[in-house]
Amino acid sequence: MALGAVSLPLASRAARADTFPSRPITIIVPFAAGGPTDVLARIVAEYMRATLGHSVVIENVTGASGTVAGLRAARAAPDGYTITIGHWGTHCLNGAIYQLQYDVREFAPIALIASGPQLIIGRPNLPARNLKELIAWLKDNAGKATSGTAGPGSGAHVAGVFFQQLTDTNFSFVPYRGAGPALNDLMAGHIDIMFDQASNSLPQVKSGTVKAYAVTSSSRLASAPEIPTVDESGLPGLYIAYWHGIWAPKGTPGEIVSTLSAAVTAALAEPNARQRFLELGQEIPPPDRQKPDSLRSHQAAEIDKWWPIVKSANIKAE
Structure with a gap:
């Protein structure tokens, strides 16, 4: 009986992993339709569909610099069917600026998808x-x-x-x-x-x-080499990169995160998707830097860099 009690949860988790996904997946976008994060999400969703075998729909949840969407994503069931896209602002700066009802560091990272x-x-x-x-x-x-x-x-x-x-x-x-x-x-x-x-x-x-x-970079954009850098324009050091990532709610099983991460990586390998990212001034990291652990370490490094700057400048939500 004891062995049966132990094996049932393991069998349940295995069955869940084997059948995931069995229905459409929602990506929460924390800004309005047509904005940069929305565009990137729709490109990735389009190509994830082929790998997952189910549609990936976009839900735009606007307000308070992405914190409304952040709370919605944090409270979603940790089953892989509701995930969120975010960036330097939503998953780094917001933690220093707002009194949040969630911790930006506690989402389960899925993939680092781009930086620009x-x-x-x-x-x-x-x-x-x-x-x-x-x-x-x-x-x-x-x-x-x-x-x-x-x-x-x-x-x-x-x-x-x-x-x-x-x-x-x-x-x-x-x-x-x-x-x-x-x-x-x-x-x-x-x-x-x-x-x-x-x-x-x-x-x-x-x-x-x-x-x-x-x-705002030390090098010009490959997709727009005619635009000078801040260094060349007389304002050196104003380097700011909007990196984008995809996360799941805290507690999402590792096997489901792995499935979603593989689908994102496959999407980013599609030539058409890569070309569209390039045209938007976005650099896709190499596959080994797209992994969940890479997103986790990158986010942590950005928090270490920017939180002291934001707080020392007394930047607060109004």
């Missing part, structure tokens, strides 16, 4: 032609210029605060429910600048509907 720098961009009719002229224009319009963000404490907000500190400029932040709506207002000329993920704004840069001043 920000672009410093402006409305199409902004008179500044390069970053030095933009800084001068911002100083001439101190307190009048506006910068769009995906909410207080978002990556765009944090980047803007650091930019202000480095350049001694002063402008107002305008919060939106996501990067997509903010970019729409930038193109329409309702706000002046943004510190935005390349995956969100690069298509608009190439079409000429926004101006690009610099990339």
Whole structure:
């Protein structure tokens, strides 16, 4: 009887692993449809479907710089059928900025999928032609210029605060429910600048509907080599990369995490998916760095780097 009692849970877990998945999987996206995180999620979901044999649907849960989605994901059943995509802002910065009802460090990592720098961009009719002229224009319009963000404490907000500190400029932040709506207002000329993920704004840069001043990296984008780096533009050291990962709720069985991780890795190996990521200014890490342990260590390193910076700058959610 004792042996039977021990073997039943093991058999149950094995059966669950063998049958997973048996129905559609939901990826929670913490921002509005059309934003950079949403676009990346939809590309990955499209190719995961072939490996898993079931559809992978997107659920956009917006609000409070991704914390509403974070709580939704944290409270989801740890069965692999509800997972979430996030990035440097949602799974690093938010832990230092918000009083959360969950711990960003306790999600079960599935895969590190991409990394891409920000672009410093402006409305199409902004008179500044390069970053030095933009800084001068911002100083001439101190307190009048506006910068769009995906909410207080978002990556765009944090980047803007650091930019202000480095350049001694002063402008107002305008919060939106996501990067997509903010970019729409930038193109329409309702706000002046943004510190935005390349995956969100690069298509608009190439079409000429926004101006690009610099990339927040020490090297130029392979997909947009014409955009200078911050080093080349006279603002060295403003390095910010939006890395994206996929997580499951805490307590999700390891065998299910492995199945999901393998499906993501297979999706990222698809030539069409890789090309689409490249066009969005996203670099896919090599397969050995896509694994759950790699995402866990990368997230931990970013937390160690950014939490002291955010707290020392007294950046808080409003």
